[in-house]
Each structure stands twice: as C-alpha cells, then as structure tokens.
Amino acid sequence: QVQLVESGGGLVQAGDSLILSCAASGFTFTSAVMAWFRQAPGKGREFVAAIGWTGGRTRYASNAKGRFTISRDDAKDTVSLQMNSLKPEDTAVYYCAADMYIEVPTSAADRYDYWGQGTQVTVSS
8 A cells, every 4th residue: 555654853953954754655656746745733734845757846835945855766765855944933743745646746735645644843943
C-alpha cells in the first residue's frame, strides 16, 4: 500500500536550518506530484511547497519562497524540504503529500490523495 514517512523534524532556534525528508513507497514515485503542507496548533492545514514530475516544476507558498527549497530524488523515492532562516511562526507539524492524478504541482490540499503521519518542527525564538 501507499506509504509516506516523514523524518527530520525537531527543535531548532530561529535562524537555523532544517531538512525534512519523506520516503515514499507503494506507488510509482516518478509519476507523482509531491508536496509539503504544515499545520500549526489551532490552525488549518497550510500549503508549503510542491514539486512536479522529474522536478521540473515547483510551487511555493509566499511565506516559503526564498527560504525553503523542495527537491526530489527519483532514484531513492524521496522528497525533501530544505528550510533555511527558520522563524517561530514556522512551528508546525509538517506533512508530506502525494498524488498520481494531477500533472502540475498544486497548493490545493484536497487534490492530494495520500498523506504521511507528519513530523514536528519547533522553532524557538
């Protein structure tokens, strides 16, 4: 079955960097659009970044652009999120998502059919 397993979360200080990884299995990774979302306490799920087939197209939330970089390794079936210059407001549970039926990266959460269990990122001030 489809599995998405996130890793790399933790507690960091403002200004630090962190790399999140998502290991995918159970589907043809090269045919999937992959994305990262996050959910802070008391808030709804928020789009962070998405990457299309072969990594040729990416899409970022405005508050992630310039600080975060999404990438994929099709040989290892993984998608990563490099996060730089972290801020306390980046504190959230970060989720990996996948969809095999959309062709371009989208910020719409309801377009993604598969989700990981999430990894906690906490940024202290």
